[in-house]
Amino acid sequence: MTEANTKKKHKISLAPIPYFWTAEQVHDYYERMAESQVDTFYLGEVICSKRKALRLADWLAIGKMLANHGKEVVLSTLALVEAASELSVLNKICANGEFLVEAGDLSAVEALSRVGVEFVVGSSINVYNHDSWQHLKKLGMKRWVLPIEHSQQDIHDFGDLSGCETELMVWGRLPLAYSARCYTARTHNLAKDDCGFICDRYPDGLKLATQESDEFLVLNGIQTQSAKQYNLLASVPDQSVDIYRITPQISHSEAVVSLLRKRLDGQWSASQVNESLIKLFPEMEMSNGYWFKQPGMVQHNAHAC
Amino acid sequence: MELVCPAGNLPALKAAVNAGADAVYIGFQNATNARHFAGLNFTNTQIETGVAYAHERGCKVFIAVNTYPYSKQMPQWHSAVDAAADLGVDALILADMGVMAYAHKKHPDLNLHLSVQGSATTHQAVNFYAQSFGIKRAVIPRVLSVKQVAHLVKHSEVPIEVFGFGSLCVMVEGRCFLSSYATGLGPNNFGACSPASHVKWEQKDGHLATRLNDVLIDQVPDGESVGYPTICKGRYCVNNQTGYAIEEPTSLNTLAILPELKRLGVAAIKVEGRQRSPAYVKQVAAIMRAAIDQCERAGDDYQVKPQWQADLAELSEGQQTTLGAYYRKWQ
Numbered sequence: 001m002t003e004a005n006t007k008k009k010h011k012i013s014l015a016p017i018p019y020f021w022t023a024e025q026v027h028d029y030y031e032r033m034a035e036s037q038v039d040t041f042y043l044g045e046v047i048c049s050k051r052k053a054l055r056l057a058d059w060l061a062i063g064k065m066l067a068n069h070g071k072e073v074v075l076s077t078l079a080l081v082e083a084a085s086e087l088s089v090l091n092k093i094c095a096n097g098e099f100l101v102e103a104g105d106l107s108a109v110e111a112l113s114r115v116g117v118e119f120v121v122g123s124s125i126n127v128y129n130h131d132s133w134q135h136l137k138k139l140g141m142k143r144w145v146l147p148i149e150h151s152q153q154d155i156h157d158f159g160d161l162s163g164c165e166t167e168l169m170v171w172g173r174l175p176l177a178y179s180a181r182c183y184t185a186r187t188h189n190l191a192k193d194d195c196g197f198i199c200d201r202y203p204d205g206l207k208l209a210t211q212e213s214d215e216f217l218v219l220n221g222i223q224t225q226s227a228k229q230y231n232l233l234a235s236v237p238d239q240s241v242d243i244y245r246i247t248p249q250i251s252h253s254e255a256v257v258s259l260l261r262k263r264l265d266g267q268w269s270a271s272q273v274n275e276s277l278i279k280l281f282p283e284m285e286m287s288n289g290y291w292f293k294q295p296g297m298v299q300h301n302a303h304a305c
Numbered sequence: 306m307e308l309v310c311p312a313g314n315l316p317a318l319k320a321a322v323n324a325g326a327d328a329v330y331i332g333f334q335n336a337t338n339a340r341h342f343a344g345l346n347f348t349n350t351q352i353e354t355g356v357a358y359a360h361e362r363g364c365k366v367f368i369a370v371n372t373y374p375y376s377k378q379m380p381q382w383h384s385a386v387d388a389a390a391d392l393g394v395d396a397l398i399l400a401d402m403g404v405m406a407y408a409h410k411k412h413p414d415l416n417l418h419l420s421v422q423g424s425a426t427t428h429q430a431v432n433f434y435a436q437s438f439g440i441k442r443a444v445i446p447r448v449l450s451v452k453q454v455a456h457l458v459k460h461s462e463v464p465i466e467v468f469g470f471g472s473l474c475v476m477v478e479g480r481c482f483l484s485s486y487a488t489g490l491g492p493n494n495f496g497a498c499s500p501a502s503h504v505k506w507e508q509k510d511g512h513l514a515t516r517l518n519d520v521l522i523d524q525v526p527d528g529e530s531v532g533y534p535t536i537c538k539g540r541y542c543v544n545n546q547t548g549y550a551i552e553e554p555t556s557l558n559t560l561a562i563l564p565e566l567k568r569l570g571v572a573a574i575k576v577e578g579r580q581r582s583p584a585y586v587k588q589v590a591a592i593m594r595a596a597i598d599q600c601e602r603a604g605d606d607y608q609v610k611p612q613w614q615a616d617l618a619e620l621s622e623g624q625q626t627t628l629g630a631y632y633r634k635w636q
Contacts, residue, residue, distance in 0.1 A: 080480075087427050106430040126400070126402075126424070130403070131403025131407065132403040134403075149494060176486050179475050180636045181475060181635065187543050187544055191636065193633060208541045208543045208550055210542070211521055213542070217483075219550070294489055295518060297520075
């Protein structure tokens with residue numbers, strides 16, 4: 001590690017809220033998190049366009065509030081864009097003129113590169129090699145969030161990543177898949193067009209277990225997540241990463257942010273971090289497999305100190 | 306509308322050509338394509354034979370190089386692109402931007418098609434690939450309703466190919482990590498979903514269970530049949546109910562909407578199934594050929610023959626078919 005790297009300021013980001021929370025829950029959450037050590041906030045509905053507790057104007061207002069607290073604000077676009085109406089909202093977000101935008105798919109990259117503004121490439125855009133990275137960088141990518149299945153070695157194999165920030169998801173359920181179908185509605189025997197916003201009953205997603213009662217996945221509308229919490233808090237910092245991303249959950253986000261800060265600043269050992277997490281989430285199963293080139297659901301312990 | 310059929314080996318390619326496919330798509334015997342199964346796919350010599358066979362009969366050949374290489378794997382994908390160009394195929398089906406950039410620059414005259422693994426669900430995404438890499442066609446994921454397909458086709462800069470029959474991916478292709486989460490190997494990084502190396506069939510206590518890297522995907526009482534353990538088609542427990550929480554074993558079948566797809570300007574209909582037998586390919590290709598021909602000839606008088614439906618149902622997962630996301634209520 002070079003001297004420059006050791007002095008690097010490791011930043012913390014908060015991903016968009018993946019679940020359907022009420023407007024009140026969302027506002028409360030950001031009022032609280034504005035006081036936290038999060039550096040960068042990603043805002044917006046990224047899963048389902050039918051969830052309209054907040055409109056673009058509301059997200060912009062939250063963005064302004066956070067910016068007034070000295071935070072960096074990024075607007076995120078839908079991961080799966082299907083309808084013309086969704087594309088039109090996406091284009092409005094890309095043309096907001098004030099905040100940086102995180103592209104959830106290539107529709108957004110097209111819109112952003114067309115007008116020549118810099119952008120963030122979200123983790124659901126497949127960047128597996130330096131050539132793909134280079135192509136997006138030429139178009140204006142100023143930061144990329146690593147696709148979830150990349151290992152630490154895969155990142156290091158990219159080689160020179162200078163001139164563009166690298167962001168790594170270190171805490172939260174893994175976003176595993178997106179579909180046209182809403183699985184939360186399906187569970188309630190409802191069609192997506194007549195869902196009654198049933199996903200508001202599950203502010204932390206809906207658990208799916210195997211027939212042997214092993215919690216395997218979490219249904220979140222059209223998104224499927226891992227049931228296990230992806231946890232790299234003990235495995236970071238890493239020399240290639242500039243920003244460390246936490247996914248919002250209905251409880252304990254502040255505590256996780258402060259644990260991560262202590263870890264990134266070298267104040268806490270891996271085992272101190274892990275012990276605190278077990279106290280905070282005594283029931284929760286965790287995994288870190290991808291980072292160690294193993295299946296995502298695996299908990300690899302070699303690096304636990 | 307062009308009929309594009311799968312071939313996992315030379316006999317399947319010949320079967321598809323003879324049954325009336327306008328194009329056949331194939332892959333190399335390695336992880337560069339999204340049907341990376343043991344015993345499947347083509348050597349270069351077989352490709353030469355296949356291309357000659359198809360071209361003599363007026364049928365095109367496409368090669369899929371549609372997985373995502375990590376930086377150090379890039380040379381192998383470059384070789385696959387170069388080999389495809391040398392073998393005189395009619396198009397390369399690609400997903401990765403880096404691979405596309407290479408193919409576009411090195412072989413400017415080679416037709417590039419965007420693979421379904423490229424996850425383009427809007428005309429803006431398709432046009433992005435067209436502007437960046439000069440793609441000549443895009444295959445779109447099985448997530449759009451007919452109305453959404455119409456909008457995309459209308460505003461796309463290139464012709465659009467859609468899936469017409471075969472196993473149904475219910476997740477957006479190119480962005481599904483279910484298999485990767487359970488096994489470390491998935492469509493993007495390995496070219497296969499639920500790789501056979503991680504599948505276990507287990508007979509125990511009067512049950513037949515299927516497991517993927519030890520995760521129980523489904524189980525049935527002895528004597529009943531259970532599907533291949535694809536995660537999205539397993540039976541799980543949600544809110545104390547056990548069932549197919551994501552999707553049942555079923556195949557996509559668009560016979561009923563072929564005239565609509567034609568009317569809205571779809572350029573080609575793709576059949577899934579490079580892992581299937583030559584007999585399967587022959588039957589599906591023949592039925593789809595007959596249906597598309599009738600659709601072209603009869604226009605509004607097009608009618609689905611009950612025999613087509615019955616034969617396709619026999620060839621489908623779980624003997625049942627669906628219109629999938631094309632039909633809004635499925636969603």
